[in-house]
Amino acid sequence: MNADCDLHAEWGELFSALSTAFASGDRHTFIQTLDRLGEAREHALYRDLRELSGDLRLALEQFRLDSRLATLADKDIPDARVRLDHALKLTEEGAHKTLDLVERSCPLADRIAKQAAELIGPLRSVRAGLLDGTTHPESVGELLARLEDFLGVARRESEVVRGNLTEVLMAQTSQDLSGQIIRSVKSLVAEVARTLAHLSALAGNDPHEKTAHESLVSASANQGFGPAVPGLTSGAVGEQTDVDALLADLGL
Amino acid sequence: MNGQLKFLVVDDFSTMRRIVKNLLNDLGYKNVEEADDGSTALPMLQAGDFDFLITDWNMPSVPGLALLKAVRADPKLAKLPVLMVTAEAKREQIVEAAQAGVSGYIIKPFTAQTLSEKLAKILQTQPAAAKA
Numbered sequence: 001m002n003a004d005c006d007l008h009a010e011w012g013e014l015f016s017a018l019s020t021a022f023a024s025g026d027r028h029t030f031i032q033t034l035d036r037l038g039e040a041r042e043h044a045l046y047r048d049l050r051e052l053s054g055d056l057r058l059a060l061e062q063f064r065l066d067s068r069l070a071t072l073a074d075k076d077i078p079d080a081r082v083r084l085d086h087a088l089k090l091t092e093e094g095a096h097k098t099l100d101l102v103e104r105s106c107p108l109a110d111r112i113a114k115q116a117a118e119l120i121g122p123l124r125s126v127r128a129g130l131l132d133g134t135t136h137p138e139s140v141g142e143l144l145a146r147l148e149d150f151l152g153v154a155r156r157e158s159e160v161v162r163g164n165l166t167e168v169l170m171a172q173t174s175q176d177l178s179g180q181i182i183r184s185v186k187s188l189v190a191e192v193a194r195t196l197a198h199l200s201a202l203a204g205n206d207p208h209e210k211t212a213h214e215s216l217v218s219a220s221a222n223q224g225f226g227p228a229v230p231g232l233t234s235g236a237v238g239e240q241t242d243v244d245a246l247l248a249d250l251g252l
Numbered sequence: 253m254n255g256q257l258k259f260l261v262v263d264d265f266s267t268m269r270r271i272v273k274n275l276l277n278d279l280g281y282k283n284v285e286e287a288d289d290g291s292t293a294l295p296m297l298q299a300g301d302f303d304f305l306i307t308d309w310n311m312p313s314v315p316g317l318a319l320l321k322a323v324r325a326d327p328k329l330a331k332l333p334v335l336m337v338t339a340e341a342k343r344e345q346i347v348e349a350a351q352a353g354v355s356g357y358i359i360k361p362f363t364a365q366t367l368s369e370k371l372a373k374i375l376q377t378q379p380a381a382a383k384a
Contacts (some may be wrong), residue, residue, distance in 0.1 A: 005307055095267035103274065145348075190347055224310030227339035227360070236341040243357050250350045 087178035094174030263308040290314025309338035
């Protein structure tokens with residue numbers, strides 16, 4: 001029925017003009033109308049062809065996006081997870097290395113401080129004794145020997161602490177490595193977002209339309225949001241003093 | 253300061269546990285145990301005579317807020333001082349923690365001095381923490 005209507009709308013006028021010219025034997029009009037019919041037929045053919053090539057282009061685009069998405073899903077994203085795991089491992093190792101060195105250095109610094117403190121008393125009493133002539137030469141010798149021992153220990157252990165500090169410095173290089181990995185994953189995430197947006201646009205979605213799933217992706221307050229990210233996290237306090245002020249308001 | 257106090261430090265990151273443990277040691281608290289999640293922490297709290305709980309919020313299985321609520325709901329643990337040390341910094345979360353009965357709240361990154369101050373304040377205002 002519909003096709004009949006289309007047929008009439010499309011060809012009816014030309015066809016009746018043609019048959020009228022034929023019936024009345026008007027050769028000139030008949031040929032002219034026949035030419036117009038031919039042109040119209042050609043035009044319709046081109047239009048169909050254009051539509052077909054448009055569909056083909058869309059299909060190819062879709063296919064390209066689909067195959068890119070497939071690569072992203074099958075390879076790039078699993079790769080990114082492995083890379084992020086590695087970044088996590090690097091930062092963890094760096095932090096543990098630093099903690100090891102700090103734990104090794106603290107007792108050394110403590111020992112130097114303790115031994116120095118223990119020498120102050122004897123040093124003062126020998127000096128006072130030297131002033132009033134009560135100090136025995138032997139106690140001076142004994143103090144000097146203790147001082148020499150201490151200086152030896154202090155020099156040795158300070159060097160160890162100094163070496164540990166250099167290693168602490170070097171342990172921070174993990175930040176550089178993990179930073180590079182995080183940056184590469186960041187660009188991958190951007191590509192996934194772009195590809196999905198293209199696909200969504202091909203499917204006829206309005207990119208500016210708010211979708212219901214937005215509320216689903218946000219973390220729940222109970223589980224925690226993770227560290228506040230400047231420019232991304234809303235409603236976060238800035239510093240510990242803000243927390244203290246807020247808690248004070250709540251009577252804590 | 254009472255060096256005999258027994259602490260439980262709960263955080264899913266072992267480095268953060270070590271940092272807090274080292275800071276506590278520096279402050280003279282040598283009796284410190286660790287747990288990596290609220291789910292492992294709660295049985296430890298129920299079984300051991302802990303005097304102080306320091307917990308993270310964002311943990312995989314049982315988060316800190318749920319642990320805090322579980323502690324407050326347990327008659328044996330209800331009075332345990334709980335200090336939250338967390339990267340969670342939203343106002344609504346701090347209010348929620350306060351309403352759930354947190355004793356103190358520190359946001360990461362934090363300093364040794366902040367930890368020392370908050371501990372001192374809690375121990376001063378919550379004598380229940382002092383060992384009999």
